[in-house]
Amino acid sequence: MLIRRRRGWELPESAATPEAAVLQRRALLGAGAALLPGAAAAQRIGDAPPAPPLPAHARNERFEGGRALTPERDATSYNNFYEFGTDKSIWRAAQRMPVRPWQIRVEGMVAQPRTFDVDELIRLMPIEERVYRLRCVEAWAMTVPWTGFELSHLLRLVEPLSGARYLAFETAALPAVMPGLRQSWYPWPHVEGCTLEEAMNELTFMPVGMYGRPLPQQNGGPFRVVFPWKYGFKSGKSVVRITLTDRRPQTFWPRIQPSEYGFWANVNPEVAHPRWSQATERLLGSGERVPTRLFNGYGEWVAALYVNLQRERLWA
Ligand SMILES: Nc1nc2c(c(=O)[nH]1)N[C@H]1C(S)=C(S)[C@@H](COP(=O)(O)O)O[C@H]1N2
Ligand SMILES: [Mo]
Numbered sequence: 001m002l003i004r005r006r007r008g009w010e011l012p013e014s015a016a017t018p019e020a021a022v023l024q025r026r027a028l029l030g031a032g033a034a035l036l037p038g039a040a041a042a043q044r045i046g047d048a049p050p051a052p053p054l055p056a057h058a059r060n061e062r063f064e065g066g067r068a069l070t071p072e073r074d075a076t077s078y079n080n081f082y083e084f085g086t087d088k089s090i091w092r093a094a095q096r097m098p099v100r101p102w103q104i105r106v107e108g109m110v111a112q113p114r115t116f117d118v119d120e121l122i123r124l125m126p127i128e129e130r131v132y133r134l135r136c137v138e139a140w141a142m143t144v145p146w147t148g149f150e151l152s153h154l155l156r157l158v159e160p161l162s163g164a165r166y167l168a169f170e171t172a173a174l175p176a177v178m179p180g181l182r183q184s185w186y187p188w189p190h191v192e193g194c195t196l197e198e199a200m201n202e203l204t205f206m207p208v209g210m211y212g213r214p215l216p217q218q219n220g221g222p223f224r225v226v227f228p229w230k231y232g233f234k235s236g237k238s239v240v241r242i243t244l245t246d247r248r249p250q251t252f253w254p255r256i257q258p259s260e261y262g263f264w265a266n267v268n269p270e271v272a273h274p275r276w277s278q279a280t281e282r283l284l285g286s287g288e289r290v291p292t293r294l295f296n297g298y299g300e301w302v303a304a305l306y307v308n309l310q311r312e313r314l315w316a
Contacts, residue, residue, distance in 0.1 A: 049100045051214035051222055052119065054147050057127040065131035066297065067283070067290075070142035072211040074285040079218045080136065081237055082186060083171065083178040094217035096177040097238065102222050108168075108243040111159035118222050122208055124157070125149035129212070130205060135267050135296045137231035141281040146226060147209030152200045160196060160244055168193045168249035169225050169236035186256065192236035193249035193263070194227065195305075203228055203301050229298040231265040262316040266306070267296040271315035 077091050084090035084097075104121060107113040116124075127149055135141045173189035175181045181188050198204060205226050208215055215221035220237025227234050233253050243249075253261035260274050269279045269292035281292045295302055306314055 049098065051099050054209045054212065054214060055122065055127055057129060057147060059129040059131070059145070063130040063132060065133060065143040065145075067133065067143045068286070069131065070144060070283065071285045075142050075144055075210065076216050076218060078140075078284055080138075080232065081180075081218055081220070082183075083173070083180040083188075083190065083238075084218070085180055086183075091216070091218040093177075093179065097172070097174060097217045097221075098177075099214075099217060099222040102240075104223060104239060105241045106154065106158045106244075107241070108245050109161040109164035110244050111161060112157065114158055118208065121154070121223070125153055125206075127208070132203075132205070132226060132228040133296055134226065134228065134232050134235070135281055135292065137233055137261070137265070137273060137278075139276060139278065139281050139292075140284055141290075141292075142284045144210055145212070146205060146207035147212065147215075148205050148207035150202055151204040151206050151225065152202065154206065154242075155196075155199060158244075163246050164196050164244040166193055166195055166245050166248050167199045168241075168243045168245060168251075169239050170241040170243070171236050172238045172240045187250075187252060190236060190252050191249055192225070192234055193251050194234070196244070197305055198227065198302075201302060201305065203298060229266060229295040229302045231267060233261065234265050260316065262313045264306075264309075264312060264314040265316065266302075266314050267292060268294055268315040270294075273316070 078088045079090055079094075080088070081090050081094060084093045100118075102118040104116045104118060105113075106116070127147060129145050129147050131143060131145045133141060133143050169192045171190035173181060180186070194204070205228075207220070207224055207226060208222060210216070210219055215224065217238070220235070220239075223239050224237045225235050225239060248263060251263060254263055267278075272278055278292055280289045282289050306312075
């Protein structure tokens with residue numbers, strides 16, 4: 001993120017696999033055998049037991065992408081996941097991360113601290129599909145059908161205490177499979193955070209799948225968070241711990257570069273990054289450039305959260 005380089009999304013449109021072709025391939029091959037980077041590499045390396053298929057679930061049509069879905073191949077092969085390396089092509093390395101068994105600890109200022117097995121959590125939670133836009137602070141974007149559940153449902157289970165104000169999301173730190181952890185100047189483990197009010201917003205979603213399949217490791221499998229109105233760096237991947245606290249957590253990018261990245265990181269086309277404009281974004285897959293929208297177009301859900309915070313640095 002610190003260095004801006006030419007990337008795969010700058011390929012001409014003709015170089016990308018059209019969504020229709022991907023869907024057709026999927027239909028021909030059936031789930032689990034598609035010619036996708038994740039599935040292919042897992043078969044080759046063979047050291048990570050696969051996640052079981054997702055339970056039957058429906059798309060929640062209240063959330064519309066408003067754009068064509070990003071081809072699955074692009075969303076799963078162009079990723080930011082610094083634990084595996086700083087370039088966009090970490091998908092292959094990420095296959096080495098075992099996703100079963102996987103436990104998630106929810107603790108801190110809650111009445112019922114609890115450790116969940118990820119499959120237990122999937123059984124307990126109301127699972128649905130939502131199409132959300134995701135806008136990276138680097139000015140690329142994708143539109144993805146996530147399968148998962150609203151974070152508010154999980155929080156009700158653990159009963160936040162009245163003094164809890166913030167959540168911290170901690171990513172797994174597995175030195176044996178994450179070469180990025182050797183880059184000791186990064187503040188591992190990766191921690192991201194939000195307010196309890198943001199966590200309770202109905203948009204805040206915990207994906208365990210995408211494109212109808214278990215969430216691939218490179219996209220934060222088996223369990224991550226997404227805040228569709230914030231820059232993508234807020235959405236911590238491969239979460240193992242959620243801590244409720246009364247203090248604002250120290251988060252990954254503001255610790256590395258506080259002049260460029262802040263805690264709130266709400267999407268705003270009018271507030272430039274110190275080194276580039278945020279006015280437009282490039283769609284993964286097609287390479288098309290489109291205008292960026294305030295709160296990534298989700299203002300009707302979240303603008304009210306920030307009316308009394310005008311003195312905060314909300315947009316970086
Ligand atoms: N643990 C962890 N989570 C992370 C990152 C990371 O490097 N490590 N990168 C973030 C950034 S910058 C973005 S844009 C999104 C990318 O998610 P995607 O690869 O599924 O598109 O993940 C976010 N979550
Ligand atoms: Mo990002």
